[in-house]
Amino acid sequence: MRAALTAALALAGVLHAAEPWQDARRSPDARAAALLARMTTEEKFRLIHSEFGEPEPSRGWTKPAGALGSAGYIPANPRLGIPALQESDAGLGVANPLEIRPGDGATSLPAGLAVAASFDPDLAQAGGAMIGGEAHAKGFNVLLAGGVNLQREPRNGRNFEYAGEDPLLAGRIVGAAIRGIQSAHVLSTVKHYALNDQETARNTIDVRIGEQAARESDLLAFELAIEHGQPGAVMCAYNKVNGDWACENDFLLNRVLKGDWRYPGFVMSDWGAGHSAAKAANAGLDQESAAEAFDAQVFFDAPLKAAIAAGEVAPARLDDMVRRILRSLFAVGVFDHPARPAPIDVAASMAVARRAEEAGAVLLRNEHDLLPLAQPASIAVIGAHADKGVLAGGGSSLVTPRGGNAVPGLQPTAWPGPVTYHPSAPLAAIRALAGQARVDFDPGTDPAAAAALAARAQVAVVFVQQWAAESIDAADLTLPDQQDALVEAVAHANPRTVVVLETNSPVAMPWLDRVGAVLAAWYPGSAGGEAIANLLFGKVDPSGRLPITWPRALAQLPRPVLEGAAPGSPPPTAVNYDIEGADVGYRWFQRQRLEPLFPFGYGLSYTRFEHEATKVRIVDGVPQVAVRVRNVGTRAGADVMQVYAQTPDSPVRRLAGFAKVSLAPGEARTLTVALEPRLLAHFDVASRRWVRSAGDFALFVGHSATDLAAPVHVTLPAQTLDP
Template identity: 55%
Template sequence: MSRFIAALLSAGAVGAIASTAVVAQEAPKVSAQKPSARPVATPKQARARADSIVAKLTLDEKIALVHGLFPPMADGKTQNELIPSAGHIDGVPRVGIPIVRESDASLGVANQVEQRKGDVATALPSSLATAASFDPEIARAGGAMIGAEARAKRFNVLLAGGVNLTRDPWGGRNFEYLGEDPLLAGELAGAHIAGVQSNRIVSTIKHFALNAQETGRMVLDAQIDEAALRESDLLAFQIAIEKGKPGSVMAAYNKVNGHWASENDFLLNQVLKRDWNYPGWVMSDWGGVHSTVKAANAGLDQQSGQELDKAMFFAAPLKAAVEKGEVPMKRLDDMVARYLTGLILTGAFDTPMPATAQPIDYAANAQVAQRAAEAGIVLLKNEGDILPLAASAKKILVIGGGADVGVISGGGSSQVRSVGGAPIEIPLAYGGSASFARITYHASSPLAALRKAAPGATIEFTDGRNLNATLEAATKADIAIVFATQWTTEADDVPNLRLPDHQDALIAAVAKAQPKTVAVLTTGGPVTMPWLDAVPAVLQAWYPGQRGGEAIANILTGKVNPSGRLPITFPARESQAPRPTPVGLDLLTGLARDAAANPAAAGDFSLKTFPVKYPEGSDVGYRWYERQGNTPLFAFGHGLSYTSFAYAQPQVSGGKTLTVSFTVTNTGKRAGADVPQLYVTREGSNKPMRLAGFQRVTLNPGESRRVTLTAEPRILADYDTSLPGWRIAGGTYRVAIARDATDRSMTLTTTLDATTMKP
């Protein structure tokens, strides 16, 4: 969900709604640590109950449940309280249907432009950081925490669960998603969704499907063949739905193979509802509906934020279409029943929301956010064991990145106004996100945290703008730590992978002046590093959330041993990516130029539908690099530690199931966590290896543990449209027990039986 924020910033909407804000104050009562138990109900039981309720509804009541209000633009359209937020659907009290209030998003309860004055929430690190933990428990804890806060703030639907695969390293929304691998993304998204829903509220899963870039996202046509789509992006959704059982699926803005995602019969009716037997409801994204009859019959169940669409397609037009028989009454009943089923299965239907906002234990929830950041920070390079900071480093210089006041966060509908406020908040003058996004920092200063974590050292700060003074200070320090930032946002892709604002030149100059230089990257995804050979230590901190400063300081000083692994490939050069620049960016640039040349007709210049082709198919990310024979800068799965691990005594078994077991030993002097990874391919297929299993293992020095990984069968299979379904070819399979996607130091072979599986 996205475009609603633009409306907030227009026509004085923020001021108009501020007086109705509901603010949760800090008090130690509601915590993510004790979520409510989920109710016990099977999908069949929930649907039967939903059908019995639908049978009691009038036509007008049914229509009212399949389109939702956008609160900032919905004055006078309901007698019930409108909490400033993303969405609102009135209930039907006479049959027990509750009011539904919807809020963004995956990183916390959003309040992007402070439409609820003074209301703050706990901000998780970016989803890429959570993915880098390779730990479903970290993902679940984060979901449980933000779900608890949502309930305390009286929201019963969170527009969370972003699981779109990263196909391009420049994607503006990559930070909101869980990386490039369908197994990793699916497992962690499912855990996050389950955590949210443990609070008896609904989490969506989004954006279904192929929202892989922001440039032209409202009009582009994503083109890919069915088998490739099933083996990649759809597999991530499928696994996440199986693991998390989200109450709702949110359709994407874009087209997929010629049809809008919100009216795509293949995606909604054939894949989601028929093949996967999904019981919940499909909602649109805000401003993402294009028709009444086609959308309803193709499987869209609810129009969200109706005021942002060109028409209220699922209001009076839908009623008329039902009365004419263009949309069967049976289909309308199904739309309503699916909505109620999603609410019933998650417990949202039967768990009343509090009448007023409830206290929240923000201190406890901050620890959840900090643990996630610490687990997801990746040590990319540590030449000469320059990290952790030695006690002998008495004079430390911290440079740039706003590290004196906080840590940067990503922009768009996921933006959380975090506890502690925003020490930096910069409005934008241009770009697709200018109307609703701001460059925003969380008030968690790495400088202050470092001073607290290393009280015996003198730690100074310079913003780096005076280069001569910065270099002079660097030469006098024992070590220099350069914080570099890259802001990314929903609605805009980055035009290239270079650090902006001449930060590459700054890092190179500092490294030349001070051989002991550490680069800390707070970015939305991969960046190129032309200075890498000269910098002995590099830390990828992503957008680390509202306790990011503390997490970074703990990693740098060794209070926490780094254990993150890259969930996304870092290319050595932009040209290595399947699409080295955003498709359609040139079209946007041309439109902007034409509009500037003819301001009177600027409204006539709009981006038309254009194709985005995905020739890599299911070979997303690291598989593309292997297929092309390209060596990345840092591979998927890569990450260093302050200790060392050894793998021994591998065994593999085949037949109907591929399983490997091996012993992992901490051979170093510090406790730490390792992430062994299982990659598999069929011998003779010439197909790249794919991640088929992984496990995060925490060990004390000298400790060993036997680890068993069972391969996800759909990773071993090819999708066969002629079955239709999954087909594992019988024969020999090559297995790698690895530290990253390029590691082939421990390989085995086994034989698998031929088998098929349903879609």
């Protein structure tokens, strides 16, 4: 009876301080070591591979007993009080396909690009805390979140999960989101490590790139995200990097992550990214994910046992794998704060999602101050199921909406679908703010009918969309379903046309010069309809700035043709990222002297800001840039002060610091930004250190990567940065 009670208390997460690992006053390392010492070999092996948590009858998969029903599951260990690991995908919210409470669903943030476009780490952290809180209240304690892959490829179907093209912005935003998730005592990953920058041939492609270029771009984004967020786990990617699979890549896992960065957590494989036992274990993989469903076999069971018995893997390596997993669980609070069902404040979650969309939508065009709408007499709302909801991206990050899919039945209905709309209808939100104005809707399927409605309205608001998803890339940037013809027809009928983009990434806009305003809403999330209406009517100021460069044409890209993306085209075996190297996005455009359609950092406001009196001082060898920002317009708004640095080694400017500030009309405030030292240096492969060259550094303050004031010059001595 006593043993049964002890087991029940352990499963419930009730810890008694009789055992040293149950003492929360001890460090995570000490607790992990104490628990590891009590584990049998079989108990250790049970912790290093998870099961797939979802049933799939067509493929013979059943939901494991005890699993909540999501991405992954490892059973509890009642003898030692180790809680079950309940894992859910969570790029934008708790992606819980089986819905622990039927019909409940979860709250989805807008696209990761929208959160990045806010240039606001505090907002990203609040979003992460919301997701972590909902996960904890659903019983999940591990979230597969933290996507920080850089946007090298604007046609990548998974860009909406990530945080743009710049390593500093992406690393800080994603790090803050991870910090928010883990504040709820839910372990977060950072993913997909590394250079998983396209979906085409993602399971086979070999990414070719030199070490210095990788360290100064994609790997720097991961390095910063890990420093700022301290994620409990790193998820390694599907692709190869310079010939080796990412999940058995000694350079990525042992040399860089665990060696140079001294990462104390564990590495888990992506679902289907495991390829070996001995090689993967020796290269640094600590946990194999859902292997029985996705890998060729469960490598981290019998094959790894055999490898250890044969002397191919040291027994100490198994202990290191388990120690790292336990340490992360202790560090995040998974043991001490067990996840169990609890009420969710849905209104508070929705408010977080709405604020994220309001801060991340980017106003790209606003001719003659068409926006904000000033109580027009009549409005035509057209297209993109705006009468029902807002579009979401597809794949493992898809969050099941509360209330269900607002537009069910659209193809594809199977993976990576179903195509899903969150039931936050822009039409209803616009009507709620339009006062006495007449607001009519047209589905946009017939351009002539839509144009006729637009001609009768004072203002036309056209919603256009581009569904994208994990596992597929677009072949080009063209809007599907003849939507360009729709916009052309509406704009011809009514020059006071506003276009709202619900898209994964940049799209071609051949009609741009003929419309009055364009708002990039990305995938707007659970409260997207209300947020879009608030922006259109000026209840909030659009303060998003582009986290990506918007090209004029595919010919401007390092790889104008994305091999394998077009239907029927053969998949590529490799991709060459040494073409642009570390100069991703706006840095490539500078290097090639190309003019984008819209530059990185760009975004309009309903007010105007001036930057005054730039001053630089050196503190502990690092420049700090102080700028007085003034709102010289007539409305309250928010500005993003961006600082770009040009080093003596390079002709290319890099974002080295940024800050966002909200100001009332006429208000001014001085912002001080300490520049990121690695953006003032280069990575020296021989010494494996960041090295700053001596010489003249030009520091540019401005509103985007191309809208910059005259530089301030500082002379800095050579410096090798501490590891």
